[in-house]
Structure formats: structure tokens, C-alpha cells
Amino acid sequence: MAREQHDYDDIPGTFVFDAERSRQGYGINMFCMSLMKDENRKAFKANEAEYLKKFKLSPEQTEAILKRQYNRMLELGGNIYFTAKLGATDGHSFQHLAALMTGSTQETYAKMMLGGGRSVEGNRSKSGKGKPAKAKSKASKKSGKKRG
Amino acid sequence: MARIIAGVSSSHVPAIGAAIDNKRTEEPYWKRVFSGFEKSKAWMAKTKPDVVIGIYNDHASAFSVEMIPTFALGCAAEFPPADEGWGPRPVPVVKGHPELASHIATSVILDEFDLTICNKMEVDHGLTVPLNLLFGSPSTWPCPVIPLAVNVVQFPPPTAHRCYMLGKAIRRAVESYPEDLRVVMFGTGGMSHQISGPRAGLINSKFDKAFLDNMVKNPKKLTQISHLEFMREAGAEGIEMVMWLVMRGAMDEKVDEVYRFYTVPASNTAVGHIILENKKRAGTAKHKRAAALRTNRDVRRGK
Numbered sequence: 315m316a317r318e319q320h321d322y323d324d325i326p327g328t329f330v331f332d333a334e335r336s337r338q339g340y341g342i343n344m345f346c347m348s349l350m351k352d353e354n355r356k357a358f359k360a361n362e363a364e365y366l367k368k369f370k371l372s373p374e375q376t377e378a379i380l381k382r383q384y385n386r387m388l389e390l391g392g393n394i395y396f397t398a399k400l401g402a403t404d405g406h407s408f409q410h411l412a413a414l415m416t417g418s419t420q421e422t423y424a425k426m427m428l429g430g431g432r433s434v435e436g437n438r439s440k441s442g443k444g445k446p447a448k449a450k451s452k453a454s455k456k457s458g459k460k461r462g
Numbered sequence: 463m464a465r466i467i468a469g470v471s472s473s474h475v476p477a478i479g480a481a482i483d484n485k486r487t488e489e490p491y492w493k494r495v496f497s498g499f500e501k502s503k504a505w506m507a508k509t510k511p512d513v514v515i516g517i518y519n520d521h522a523s524a525f526s527v528e529m530i531p532t533f534a535l536g537c538a539a540e541f542p543p544a545d546e547g548w549g550p551r552p553v554p555v556v557k558g559h560p561e562l563a564s565h566i567a568t569s570v571i572l573d574e575f576d577l578t579i580c581n582k583m584e585v586d587h588g589l590t591v592p593l594n595l596l597f598g599s600p601s602t603w604p605c606p607v608i609p610l611a612v613n614v615v616q617f618p619p620p621t622a623h624r625c626y627m628l629g630k631a632i633r634r635a636v637e638s639y640p641e642d643l644r645v646v647m648f649g650t651g652g653m654s655h656q657i658s659g660p661r662a663g664l665i666n667s668k669f670d671k672a673f674l675d676n677m678v679k680n681p682k683k684l685t686q687i688s689h690l691e692f693m694r695e696a697g698a699e700g701i702e703m704v705m706w707l708v709m710r711g712a713m714d715e716k717v718d719e720v721y722r723f724y725t726v727p728a729s730n731t732a733v734g735h736i737i738l739e740n741k742k743r744a745g746t747a748k749h750k751r752a753a754a755l756r757t758n759r760d761v762r763r764g765k
Contacts, residue, residue: 321690322617327661328698332617340527347526350547385659394658394699395522395615402547408477412662412730423663427727431665432656438694 326440327416329388339391341370342379346396349403358403384415464562464636464643468509468720469709469738470502471677474518474591474650477729479551482594495733498723499595505720505737506596511646513559514607515566515632516589517708518650519614521546523586530616531578533628535570536585536609537563544584553590553599559606562639566608569635575628585609592650595735614651614702622692623685625704629711636712649709653724655731656697664697665732670724673703677736678719681710714740 322330329335336343345366348354358365366376378386379400387397401411413423416432426432481492523544525531538558543550567579589609597604610632613619620628629647636645653670656662673696676684684707692701720737727733 322693325661325690325694325698327659328656328693329659330617330693330698331615331658336527336530336616343522343527347522350545388659393522393527393615396527399522399547408657408729412657415658416660416662426663427665427730430667430726431654431730431732432661432663434664434666434669434695437661437664 324440326437329385331388331391331393335388335391336393337391339375339387339393341372342375342387342390342392343396345369345371345379346392346399349399355403382414384411388415464513464639464641464645466633466636466645466647466712467511467740469647469649469713469717470506470592470596470736471649471652471706471709472499472592472595472735473652473728473731473733474588475728475731475733476521476546476587476591478733479587479591479594482591482599483552494725495728496595498725498733498735501721502596502723502735502737503598509646510644511605512643513562513605513645514593514648515610515636515645515712516592516607516648516650517610517612517705518585518588518592518648519702519705520544520611521586521588522615524584525611525613525615527616530613531580531611532613532620533575534578534580534583534611535563535567536580536583536611537567538581538583541583541585541589541607541609543590544586546586550584551587551590553594554602556585556589556593556603556607556609559608562606562636562641562643563608565639566632566635569638570628570631573631573634575631580611583609583611588650592648596648610708612702612705612708614699614704617701618689619701619704621685621689622687622704622707625707626681626685626711629708629713632708633712647709647712649706651702651705652696652700653703653732653734654696654700657699657730659698661697663730664700665726666695666697666700667724667726667732669695670732670734673706674722674724674734674736677706677710678717678738681707681715684710710738713738716741 375390410420413420486492487496523546537560539560541556543553567577654666656664717738718741720739723735725733
């Protein structure tokens with residue numbers, strides 16, 4: 315079944331961890347949760363593919379984990395607070411993961427954050443509909459008057 | 463009678479905790495963040511609450527995806543710091559207030575908020591970082607803390623309005639507790655940030671500053687912010703600002719702003735902080751009159 319469409323799917327570069335993703339990504343998140351224990355981290359690092367067999371994962375999910383495709387993991391139902399545990403197991407800082415997900419180097423990403431972060435301007439909406447709430451309501455009132 | 467005397471909101475960025483634990487608070491990057499809480503610590507030392515009710519969220523520490531309670535109230539006698547993958551934070555065990563907590567649970571559930579009751583729970587940086595920011599790093603926390611964990615991990619979290627109304631129910635619960643306790647509410651999390659996906663790093667200071675303003679003067683407006691607007695404007699993870707509204711709901715409609723602080727960034731997040739006190743009320747005047755009467759009576763009795 316195709317993924318149900320939601321208003322928040324219009325937000326660019328964002329995979330909202332909703333009930334559907336949570337259901338599909340249960341295996342990814344439970345795998346990540348297992349990495350809270352040192353013995354599991356060691357077992358995973360010793361033989362990643364073998365360790366992953368303990369969890370209910372689709373071939374796509376397994377591939378995303380093995381290849382450390384962090385955005386793909388989110389798309390397939392992983393949640394960032396969980397997948398961050400995989401990053402930590404690899405010895406990476408969170409900022410390393412953030413840079414990876416945004417397709418930039420850690421240095422560029424860190425510089426962006428120091429400069430005040432990623433601007434919301436131009437990042438609200440895929441469709442261009444995502445205006446700030448105020449502007450949007452004013453615009454719709456105006457057009458309503460014209461029609462009347 | 464117990465009463466809520468003040469509300470504190472603060473971000474709970476994990477990197478702030480790491481900076482404290484690794485003694486990096488004097489580095490310029492972190493000093494910029496911590497210096498904003500110096501006045502808050504002085505205020506807290508003077509205010510000396512008997513109990514703190516800490517509204518926070520767990521980050522895949524105590525709760526995984528096996529159980530996702532929307533509102534979970536900690537009724538235990540103590541809450542150990544959780545191992546978040548690097549060993550538990552070296553902070554004191556959080557001592558609860560089981561009597562007040564179970565009173566709140568009873569009152570709030572009969573008030574139609576169906577809380578989950580946790581008699582065993584570990585707490586992560588979501589709760590302990592704001593405790594550090596307001597109390598510093600003592601060997602034991604100076605007062606009991608009742609944790610209230612809110613799900614903001616799996617969409618949808620409770621709405622801003624629902625959180626605000628829960629705050630009101632908690633206030634009714636506190637005010638029906640017979641012991642004289644001075645309670646401070648902590649609403650934690652935020653402000654704008656997104657840490658997931660290609661849009662990670664999003665910060666919206668304009669949204670945050672308007673949010674801080676309305677925390678003081680128009681909280682009802684904040685209760686109308688939709689989940690879509692929170693995520694669009696303040697980032698996918700910025701939605702956790704709904705937790706501030708539990709605190710705000712527990713306060714008077716009109717409050718005094720004692721202090722605020724805002725800085726960007728701490729790690730990937732905009733740090734926001736505000737302290738609100740309930741205005742001196744008619745109730746206070748009544749207390750004064752009662753005290754005056756007692757004094758008169760004592761004078762008459764020749765004490």
C-alpha cells in the first residue's frame with residue numbers, strides 16, 4: 315500500500331516519524347536500541363550482517379543500515395534519536411551525522427550552525443504553499459473578498 | 463495548600479550536558495550559553511522551591527518504540543540517570559515526591575487527563591540538563607523533582623492546547639494538596655531545531671522570539687499553533703516546544719517575566735529560556751490581612 319499523504323509531507327528535507335513509519339521501522343529502531351549495550355555493540359561490529367538477522371528488517375532496511383544511509387533509514391521508518399545510536403557506535407559525533415544527512419562536510423555544517431543555522435526562508439515548503447501562518451491567512455481573506 | 467509559584471522554560475540540548483560533564487563550560491562557545499543562566503541560578507537559589515515538576519521528553523532512553531506513553535508521570539521515590547549509550551550522566555539521582563505525584567495522578571486522571579503512571583523510570587538529559595542549568599552541579603539536587611515525560615518522538619505529540627490544559631489540571635491538583643509546598647514548574651525542550659534529514663540545522667529565531675513574547679503576554683495564541691506550523695517553522699524536532707505550554711497552563715493568565723535568555727546555537731539547537739512568576743494576587747492581600755489579624759490578636763493577648 316502506498317504511503318498515506320499528509321500535510322507535513324510538504325515540508326522539504328523532512329521525514330516525519332509518524333505512526334506508519336514507526337510501524338514499518340520497528341526493526342530498525344529496536345536494532346538501534348540494542349546498541350545501548352556494550353556487548354551488543356561489539357557483536358554488531360564483529361559481524362554486522364549476521365547481527366542484523368536478529369531483527370525483523372526488510373532487505374532495503376538492512377542495506378540502508380549496512381551502508382549507513384541515514385536519510386534512507388529515516389525514510390524507511392528509523393527515528394533520529396534511535397539512528398543516532400548507530401552513529402555513536404561508529405564513534406561519530408552527532409554533528410558528523412547531521413552533516414552527512416544534509417550532504418555537506420562537517421566543517422561546512424558547523425560553520426552554518428555558528429552563523430545562525432539553516433534559514434527557514436526557502437525551506438518551508440516543497441510546493442511553495444508553506445507561507446508563514448499570518449501571511450497565508452491574510453492572503454486567503456483577500457482572495458475571498460475578490461470572489462465575493 | 464500547595465501552590466505553583468513560578469514557571470521556568472529551558473532548552474535541554476544534550477551537548478550542554480556533555481559540556482558540563484566534560485568540564486568544557488569555560489570554553490568561549492559554551493561560556494556564551496552558560497553565562498545566560500547565571501542570573502537564573504541566583505534566582506533559583508533565592509526562590510528555593512520545595513518541589514519541581516519537570517516536563518520533559520525521553521529520547522529513546524527509558525522508552526524505546528515498545529511503549530510510547532503520551533503523558534507519563536513519575537511517581538517513584540527516585541529516578542536514576544539513564545545510560546544514553548555513553549554511560550549514565552554523572553549527575554545525582556533525581557529524588558521524587560511520591561505523595562504529591564500520586565495525588566497529582568489521581569486528581570488529573572479524574573479531571574479527564576489519562577496519564578500513564580511510572581513507578582520505575584530512568585531519566586535522561588531531557589530532565590537533567592535543565593536541572594543543571596538552574597541548580598548547577600550539586601552533589602544532590604536541592605529538592606524533590608516529579609518528572610512528567612511527554613511523547614514528542616513519534617508523531618503526533620499532544621497538541622499545544624492539550625498541553626496547556628494539562629498544565630491547568632496539574633495546577634488544580636497541586637492546589638488541592640493539603641501540605642504547604644512551593645512548587646516550580648519546568649517546561650523543557652526547544653527552541654527551533656531540526657536534527658533529522660536534509661533540512662537538519664534549521665533555526666528560526668524570529669519564530670522563537672515571538673514564542674517567548676507570547677509565553678508572557680498571549681499564551682492562548684501559542685495553544686493554536688498546529689503541529690504542521692511547529693514543524694515547518696521551528697523544525698521537525700522543534701515541535702517539542704509544546705511542552706513549554708504545560709508549564710504555562712499551570713501559571714496565572716497574567717504573569718511577571720523575571721528573566722529571559724536566547725542564544726544560537728548550542729550544537730544544532732536554538733537555546734531559549736524564560737522565568738515567569740505569578741503576579742502578586744488578591745490571595746496575597748488576604749494572607750496579609752490574616753497575618754495582620756493574627757498580630758492584632760497577639761497584641762490583644764499581650765504577646
